[in-house]
Amino acid sequence: MKLLSQLLHNRKAVVGLVILTLIILVAIFAPWLTEYSPVKRVGRPHQAPSPEHWLGTTRLGHDVFSRLIHGARVSLAVGFGAGLLITVIGTVLGIIAGYKGGVIDEIINFFTNMVLVVPNLPLLLVLASFIGQASPLVIAIILGFTSWAWGVRVTRSETLSLRQRDFVKSAEMLGEPAWRIMALEIFPNLISIVGINFIGSVIFAVITEATLEFLGLGDPNTVSWGIMLYNAQNASALSVGAWWDLLSPCLALALLGLGLALINFAIDEIANPRLRTGGMLNRWTRMVRVGEGKL
């Protein structure tokens, strides 16, 4: 696909994809990358990083590195799962609202704006506190069903402008049913918007899952980066000087976020060439410098 090949030529996208792929691979091959189980006590509490325990141990004597790479699975799963759910709901509602217009649009728009204006995190906190110890699956589900609003807005406005285009009008005149037009004519032109929306949702889901778990609303028996933060915080890791316990999941989250954000920025640049940064003017700058011309 054209977008894919353009992505591969964009430096930011390549770096982002490399980071993402690395994390995914580490997550998949986790059991083979470490001899320790993430939930067994394998060392003394709060041991500093050493050749045996690359990232040290937690207060309960668990190997931090093992927990980190096993935790990657959960964080990635929730991230992509919830991200997918958010994107699907948002895109479907957005296309329908934009294409159908009229009452349907009014209704969808009204609810979307309402969901947008109620602050996200407080709402999630209230939900999660009622649910109790939310497993990653539950977290993914509530994220999916509360966070679609932004995607609807963006998709709807793009659909609105596409709606007026000739190829849509001719499809209508040919008598194509609405669902076909939406799925086969409009949707393919929204790929970059949907892509950005998807990756943005994944970032959001990863961050929010970690946040919820950090606050103690997750299931403490899960092995995920958020729970690692929660455990470290409860163990007062920073005050006792066990920085590895806390910083490992911190840096892992930062790295994943960075990788995804780079990909997103790259997609945005490709879709909106005007927003591109750097690089294109090199030849021009050189020519001006040697005096071949001026502005």
Add this chain to the structure above:
Amino acid sequence: MSQPVLSIRHLTIDYIGAETDFSAVRDVSFDIAPGEFFGLAGESGCGKSTIAFAVSRLHKPPALIRSGSEILVNGRDVLDLDEEALRAFRWREVAMVFQSAMNSLNPVLTIEAQFHDVLRAHSRISRAQARERAAELLELVDISPDRLSAYPHQCSGGMRQRVVIAICLALNPKLLIMDEPTTALDVVVQREILQRIDVLRRKLGFSVLFITHDLGLMVQVSDRIGIMLEGELVEVNDAQTIYRHPQHTYTQRLWASMPRLQGEQIAREALP
């Protein structure tokens, strides 16, 4: 003729791409005399607007004016001016009316503010004096001074067009460049604007570089006309000659492609 108001010599402008360049203007040379109405005609993309922008050096990268080009305004090479001199030069000697006057006015400033900032940028002038001058200029284009406190969106399209012309004349420029100013307007309004420009021209003595793709319109109002094709100036002559005895094949084809309302039917010539 006495020193030309505008003298373009070997103007070459390229758009520099990542690997290849696009040649927008190729070795174009022509002069405009003081008080002359000069039309530059050609189809879209032939480079006429590129030339217009170059006179005030308004281009942004990746445009590049190749060395060897000369743009002389009243004898001074614009391309040699440093930043501060260029800033002072702009609007004072050359003013420009853009394609859609609707969008040429800053939506968040009042009409008065848009006179004030240009007057202030070029001279020490008090607020009151600026307001007086603005009122004077608006009168030139038949707009009442009470419109000064209005915002652009509160004026009609035609009025905005006239406001832009008034702002253009604020510093008594010697050359007014008009880049397709009438394209989006109907023929009646077109005529009015061009008549007004003509009246002002006789009164204030400026030259006009008029850019359009409408050759028929241009012949009616211009003293001399230049025809551009793909970056090159293929023919320059006075308007009547361009009309009656076009020399270049392209010019001939341009005329042939225009349907006439009267006269015998002419055989259609195929255009490439």
Add this chain to the structure above:
Amino acid sequence: MAFLLRRLAFYLAAFMAAATINFFLPRMMPGDPIEIMFASAGSELSLENLNALKLTFGFIDAPMPQQYLAYLKSVFTGDLGVSIKYFPLPVTELLGRALVWTLGLMGLATVVSFALGSLLGVMAAWRRGTRFDSAVSLAAIFSSSVPAVVVSLIVLFVFGYQLGWFPNGYAADPMLDPALDWAYVSSVIYHGTLPMLTLVIVLTGGFAVTMRNNMINLLGEDYIVMGRAKGLAESRVMLWYAARNALLPTVSSLAIAIGTVLGGSLITEVVFNYPGLGNTLYQAILARDYPVIQGQLLIMTGAMLLANLAVDLSYVLLDPRLKRA
């Protein structure tokens, strides 16, 4: 005017939605809603106090619609119940005290980040394609993709623990009494530095990118070129022709960003033990103090809506096209 009235009506509806969510949540969970809501009270509340609390939250002996109305009545008369953990402190008072701290921190951080971010965005867009632009864009991506929880923990670690330049928690020195004297105020500033720093790091990037993109989108407009053609100083064109117009969509995106700001400051407060809404909520969640938890949803929604309204107002003031002709 009509525009503002419509927005007001909409915000009212949104507030009602939050109240409705509060109403239905305990009733939708498996089990007895009353038990869930007041489980944390245990045997500590007297029967009459418990009954009063039940009444506030609409747990009356009547069909659902009436329960709903009873709850709405409580909400709109400002009765958000009483905290179970801090009995008999009314929820409004508890959250009210915390709100002051959060508004201070969040408000200041938003203003600083918006100003800083917008300025960086304006300059990056104006110098598009240069190294400055690339640097700003990259920094912005980075700072906005790292979760607030991570930024606050790292800031705490580096500046609080490792370098020891700033205190590790609280809004002010716990030994001092709150007073409008320099000792207290300076302590507040000192303690507030790290949370502020965290929030500014988290928020500035987003504002910078938004402003940059908005600016770039209008850089090709005719009035910008005319501004330059008029021989105006570059700074004037950049600020009064470009940025001033790009400000409009940026301000409207501010309204949406407030939700993120709120979320970010919640976390920052928890990490820095700052006595704002975020921390209060956190403690309430730990204690399953549902009256407080529900109350905070309403207060936070209310705050969001007010902030949105403020943004709408400033939008009307900023865009001459919205003023009556």
